[in-house]
Amino acid sequence: MTEAEKIARILLAEPKWRIVCHVKPDGDTLGCGSALVSAGKKLGHDVIWGGVDSLPPLYSFLPHSGEYRAGASASEDGRCVIAVDVSARDRGVPGLEPRISIDHHESNERFGAEVNWVDPQAAATGEMVYEVVLALGCAIDADIAEALYVSIATDCGWFKFSNTTADTMRIATELVKAGAVPAKLDERLHFNDTPAKLRLWGRCMARVGPVGARAALSWITRDDFRETGALESDTEGLINMLTHMKGADVTVMVSEVEGCLRCSVRSRGPVSAQAIAAKWNGGGHRYAAGCKIYLPLEEGLKALEEELSRV
Structure with a gap:
């Protein structure tokens, strides 16, 4: 059976x-x-x-x-x-x-x-x-x-x-x-986005940058949600757009939400996204994973940059 x-x-x-x-x-x-x-x-x-x-x-x-x-x-x-x-x-x-x-x-x-x-x-x-x-x-x-x-x-x-x-x-x-x-x-x-969502995505994409030789990182703040009027659910799919960055085998997007930093991790190479997420007790798949980091935004980004610089 x-x-x-x-x-x-x-x-x-x-x-x-x-x-x-x-x-x-x-x-x-x-x-x-x-x-x-x-x-x-x-x-x-x-x-x-x-x-x-x-x-x-x-x-x-x-x-x-x-x-x-x-x-x-x-x-x-x-x-x-x-x-x-x-x-x-x-x-x-x-x-x-x-x-x-x-x-x-x-x-x-x-x-x-x-x-x-x-x-x-x-x-x-x-x-x-x-x-x-x-x-x-x-x-x-x-x-x-x-x-x-x-x-x-x-x-x-x-x-x-x-x-x-x-x-x-x-x-x-x-x-x-x-x-x-x-x-x-x-x-x-894919053709039903609000202006608020597009403004939020624009802020995130404007910040994306390389970390080390093979990774990319970007983030969204609580102020971004408030000022654009976007919803937390409007971030779905955004991480996939960030993976288009040339040379980025691993991409991480951070959303600052109530009580934590919500991180989406994507990999398109030999590095496991799940292994990176597991550093903060997260989970998922080899090529797509997620985790929560219980640190202020600046400290969390610094911790991620340190981890990604070793990729």
């Missing part, structure tokens, strides 16, 4: 599901959640979904986005809890113990009480949820196809990143056949 089949067997026996997305939700976790809500409801189950943080406006077009619950409590209410794309217990809902964890992060803590399906070879958790939906015996309609296409496309850079595999392309093909329209989704995610 495959992991997808094990998960499907549990879910089919449970009348009530609760799907948990990770903090600062992105396209992968939200696409997975949206798809499972659609599948569960089609099969007649009572399904709710949400996470600690709000659903970013950019993803408000996803099916069932209006039902997403932010700031969710740790009460299980007798529901089968499924964590999707959540690599660590503290990235889900604090105090909530998922029965099932589906994730593609190598650093996953395996905190699911019954099933931990972790596949670092998957370009996105959406590839795995696709298999779960099939195992459930649920026909993939346009809503499920759209949600899973968003999940997969956003996490593999619209099929440009090195994590894109033949399986990634095969699944994407099936999703397009089922009703996902790539041009429409590209329009919604």
